[in-house]
Amino acid sequence: MNRLDQIARPESSASTLSQLRLYGVVARFLPVSYRNKIMLIAFLGTHVPLLTLLIFFALRSGSFWHALPVIGVALAATLLGTGATLFILNGLLRPILMTREAVSAYVTQGRLPSLPLTFTDDAGRLMADTASSLLRLDATLNTLTYVDQMTGLPNRDHLLRRLESQLAEHRPVALCVLALQNLDEIIAAYGEPGAVTAFRTMAARLQSVAAEQAIVARIDGRRFALTAAVAPDAPSLADQAKLILAHLCQDIRDDDFQITPLITMGIALAPDDAEDAQTLLNAAQTAVPAATQPDIAFYVPATQSSLRRQMELQRELRQALERREFSLHYQPVVTLDDGMVAPRIIGAEALLRWNHPSLGAISPAVFIPIAERLGLIEDIGPWILATGCRQLLEWDKSGLPPLRLAVNLSARQFSDRRLVQMIADAIGRVSLPAHRLEVEMTETAAMQDRAVTRRVFGELRELGITVAIDDFGTGYSTMSHLRDMTFDTMKIDREFVRDVDTSPSGRAICKALIELAHGLDIAVLAEGVESGAEVTVLQSYGCTIFQGFHFGRPVPSEDFARLLPKQALPASL
Template identity: 40%
Template sequence: MIPVRHRLGGWRWPPTDAGYLGGACLALAVAALCVESYPVIAGLIGAVAGGGMILATVRLHAAERRATDLCVGAGLPRMRLAQTLPRLADLLASVDHRTSRRHPVTGLPTREILLSAIAAEGGSTARGHLLGLIRLVDFDRLAAFDHAAANQALLSFSDRLVLAVDAAHLLVQVDRDAFAIWFRADASAAGAEFGAIIYVIAQDLEIGSLTLSPVVEAGSARHDDGGEPVHLLMRAIAALSRSDTAVGEALPPATPSPREARERFRLEQDLAQAIARDELTMVFQPIVDLAAGKVVGAEALIRWQHPELGAISPAVFIPIVEEAGLSERYGMWTLNAACREARCWADEGLSDLRVAVNLSARQLLDDQLVLKIERTLSRHGLPASALELELTETAAMVQTARTVDLFRRLSMLGVRLAIDDFGSGYSSLSYLKNLPFNKLKIDREFVTAVQDRRDSQAICKALIELGRGLGLVVLAEGVEDEAEVATLHALGCTIFQGYHFSRPLEGADFRRFVRTPAWRAPRAGPAPGRTAHLEGRLSA
């Protein structure tokens, strides 16, 4: 079948020139034509018969374009019509072939042009050149509730790409939300240029009343001598897919209604703006050491006060961070804000405190993460030992080789490492013992009402013994009353975090809390011989 996809506007077949009678009745055999979704061939045939454009589209069987497939009324010459329709179909098929090589929204060349260009250059000419791919992550979410706005965003984004890409290179659109750049330059130079392009195109877009902060993902592949163009494209797509890999995420939620999708998308954009404009706030929940009788640090937690909606719960905006591709921006904002506060602690003589920052599973995919952390510490004049990074047990089990390498590099840097929510996942102990982390945080599920649950007491006791055997600091999170603290303290825990000691505090309030602690030790002392430490946190 020949797919025909082109609207010819208000074109009318001139009946007198064609020799046909205006208003003649034309019936089409089902064997020859089948109705589709675009207004093309049927409109032409209606015009041939002297009527108006028929708003329907057909697909014409190439092997069935015979006069016997058409029933013509009002005396129309069967042979003349049989000669005309094949010519029309051939003409439109030719137009379809040409225009299919341009994207209907942006007008950019499509992948056929890209593959042809790479093949034509071939050999030693293209060896070492780079193919870069860029995907506009926001497109599908925006299209879910406003297709026109999505197309406008796509057009504006492509216009920005056209301005950013040197005319010596080839810019094409390989999918509805993905673009490719064929850099006609050495891969090393092209890589630097590709990075600059990504930075430029990621600036805000104004789409009507909506300010869109584009989330883009990129991947690239180097052309090898003799490699097939399609294989090069597949390698670049694979690189793009790796950058988009979701790690440790739950199953996607049910499809939202258009209204819910619109509200969700606007919340995503507001959150992106809040990150960019430094409108989030950070609070600090104290970590106390009962044995030493002092505060030893705090966990940094994020709060978002929306200008219209008020306080947005972390349970709402943290999933948005992951799903909207904001993990890198959010993670770096968090790291920078935490280090800025730790610098204040040091300046006020509290340099023995350590700030704990949560590391997302997506951040494990960033090959530059260690370098970014090192630069952030240097910018704030902090030793690496002032920072502790927390990764959940489940996330730590994903990308095993990558996680081990990342933890070892961070450990060599001097950053402290913690496994959070321990006991909630299914870690292999043989794997965990190979990770160079320093702290184990018991999941609050086992801490809550531990004084009344013998199973939780047994689990906590085992985890404390495990931590002591591995030479780790063990940490119980989310303690909310004295009974919980006393029970865990009797099992050998001396370091705690939770509402029993303090809610999360703003920076100035936290520093006052450190100097004049309002917490007190439980009545029960630690069991003899217990030396493991427990800390806890409240993540909400």
């Protein structure tokens, strides 16, 4: 159901209908278009009197042929004047038509208007008032739809929406559901004001302990939710949960009452316990203990199997490389200029996959943190690089266009002083031109040791290798750091790209990042693009390079090759 359908529509008043009586009569006749009606009336209003006068004049003159030149000149002058009048009328009617189109687009598609706000006459004020009213209406509807009115926190729907986006990034997530178990006692003792105070205090305390990227929400009458991005390490998560619970259970003191909240917490982990938001929320709610004192409980399958699974994965991961269980999938990187009919693939990002013979496909979000913690990434990283470089040459030999390959570097790899030489050896062994390799580093990892970052980036670029900053905007870099570091490509994180066509804040951030990249003479790539509407908005800001499900999912090398035409195309970003 459209959100506007939920708004009651008032009946038209008698005074309003009386003012529209003439309009109601005219509206029944063709043409249907409001603008065409006005044009027709203006045309008839100028020509009917004139033609009547000319005919009368011709009949009275006694000689029609003698009066014909006069009639022709008068008619031509009238047509010219009418044409100019209709042209101006059409321009004067544009504000009304644009306003109608903007309202219709918002009602049917939810698209916010882009009407000008600078005109000051009646039509200009109509456009400005319509635009501001729709913006306020949209903000109000969003608040009613996604915000809990008592606490100002995101509600259940908003939580599920954002949680689904986090899970799509394939990173481990913990969802904590907290229940105020003694709500009935609080209401019995202090009434509704006591319950409101307890809820608002819980909301404020949760926000104060939540991490920057965490989601805090109120999901029903007595329950709240908190997310955390965690390593698959249940003991440390339990310690954090105990600290949060202790903070929440402190007494709430007010002038009229003193409340000791009794709060219990249930925790579920993704991807161990669930792979979608609703299932994860159900698991966390199931885990909430109905206790008589503050308590924490993990979802039962997680407590029994998560640690065993971690130990099993560690053991299997040590042998996965020699068993040849790893493979690379490739996600297209495309360019799409305003003049292009269709996107053109200019590169690919190599993404590691692990297909265990008995456990099946294992998410990179699960095994890559383990590989880094165990130091196995030092062996896996060179394998990724060598395999990707060989694949490029195989595509070349098949007659496919030359592409640029992007590979990711972890923070642990970046701290290895042999990294640059290892990369140089890898491209040297297969005689791959250096400019066809791009190394990616997340913004957060790049900022950990800026001196090392500057050195490594500089050495890689001296070799001719392209350097990209991944997940840009999610770390903690500053403008001075960007000035000191030299890199070639900025990848805008999907957190900002998502819903850029409907989110004013997302549009502002993406536009600023694209302008920043252009100002620094850096290529800019939008990742995580999932719709044509997002592409259109990003193109309007000057972004022409994209990556995301809208253009293609990561696929094996043979499937990726089928996406490419067998012709020579330049490889440049």
